[in-house]
Amino acid sequence: MHRTLARFRTLFVLLGLALAFSTPLHGRSALSMAGMAMVVGGLLLFFVSGTAPGREPVVLRSPVRGRWVPVNSPADKIPSHGTHELGQTYAIDLVHVPEGAAEWQPLRKGPLASRPESFPSFGQEITAPADGVVVQASGWQRDHWSRNSWPAFLYLVVEGVLFRALLSYFTLSAGRFVAGNSVVLDLGDGVYAFLAHMRRGSVRVRKGDRVRAGDVLGEVGNSGNSSEPHLHFHLMDRRRPVAAAGLPFAFRYESGGEVRTGVPGGRRPFVPVTEEKVGGDQAA
Incomplete structure (x- = not known):
């Protein structure tokens, strides 16, 4: 599951930034907090490999x-x-x-x-x-x-x-x-x-x-x-x-x-x- 999620790390960061910095539009702090969580999660996924272990070169x-x-x-x-x-x-x-x-x-x-x-x-x-x-x-x-x-x-x-x-x-x-x-x-x-x-x-x-x-x-x-x-x-x-x-x-x-x-x-x-x-x- 984590390898599949790692493929979408960039999408998580982009959606998170959109939610976090669009508070004046939606006016909901909960969405902003969720956005920041998505940004942090996406950045952490940069350090998760999407490659299955043991693959031959x-x-x-x-x-x-x-x-x-x-x-x-x-x-x-x-x-x-x-x-x-x-x-x-x-x-x-x-x-x-x-x-x-x-x-x-x-x-x-x-x-x-x-x-x-x-x-x-x-x-x-x-x-x-x-x-x-x-x-x-x-x-x-x-x-x-x-x-x-x-x-x-x-x-x-x-x-x-x-x-x-x-x-x-x-x-x-x-x-x-x-x-x-x-x-x-x-x-x-x-x-x-x-x-x-x-x-x-x-x-x-x-x-x-x-x-x-x-x-x-x-x-x-x-x-x-x-x-x-x-x-x-x-x-x-x-x-x-x-x-x-x-x-x-x-x-x-x-x-x-x-x-x-x-x-x-x-x-x-x-x-x-x-x-x-x-x-x-x-x-x-």
């Missing part, structure tokens, strides 16, 4: 190529982003760190903000993790400057919660202003892939397009609620994140000299293993 192809660092990975904690909202229970953030580059740090002492073009992730290609059909694609939101210094990060928290999240709620846009430019793929069998924070104008697909695993969907950007250019990726069981539950996933990758099938974590750099490379390893 969906094995995919990595949506990126090259050397990356996993951040906010489900290999480290679940829910990886601290909430089950928008189906992101098992979401991962991927930051491109080329060989020989300085170790990635979540926050910098300076500068206060930098252009997105100054980050290695910006403009990196994002590929389809499996064959599928595009059910949503948008690419008009701007790429903003970084928010990875302490003052800028505090601004990011306020902007993300008070502006982008509320704007997404009140426009019923399923987190569009939090995710920024994004693509949703229907992979079949009730599995949907969500790829977010893409570069403005880089999205190469449209709703209804059929894609094959490895096809380029667009490029990494810094749109939406993002501290620096990176790819946010997760799987969910419905096409609309607002009512979706997250699904676990896995792909083949190399880290520390070992090839694994799973989810990279611990902020340890990894290189995705392509199907071609996997075949070569097996032949060897």
Whole structure:
């Protein structure tokens, strides 16, 4: 029952806000109190998973190529982003760190903000993790400057919660202003892939397009609620994140000299293993 209720967390919050702040219209304090209770209940449901326990990971192809660092990975904690909202229970953030580059740090002492073009992730290609059909694609939101210094990060928290999240709620846009430019793929069998924070104008697909695993969907950007250019990726069981539950996933990758099938974590750099490379390893 609680997993079913968790799917309607956003509806509870919206209805609760409507009741709580419409007292001048209905004039009943009991309705206002009920509204506040619905808001609190809806917010608590953000921390309740809608996913049935014990589900096996969906094995995919990595949506990126090259050397990356996993951040906010489900290999480290679940829910990886601290909430089950928008189906992101098992979401991962991927930051491109080329060989020989300085170790990635979540926050910098300076500068206060930098252009997105100054980050290695910006403009990196994002590929389809499996064959599928595009059910949503948008690419008009701007790429903003970084928010990875302490003052800028505090601004990011306020902007993300008070502006982008509320704007997404009140426009019923399923987190569009939090995710920024994004693509949703229907992979079949009730599995949907969500790829977010893409570069403005880089999205190469449209709703209804059929894609094959490895096809380029667009490029990494810094749109939406993002501290620096990176790819946010997760799987969910419905096409609309607002009512979706997250699904676990896995792909083949190399880290520390070992090839694994799973989810990279611990902020340890990894290189995705392509199907071609996997075949070569097996032949060897």
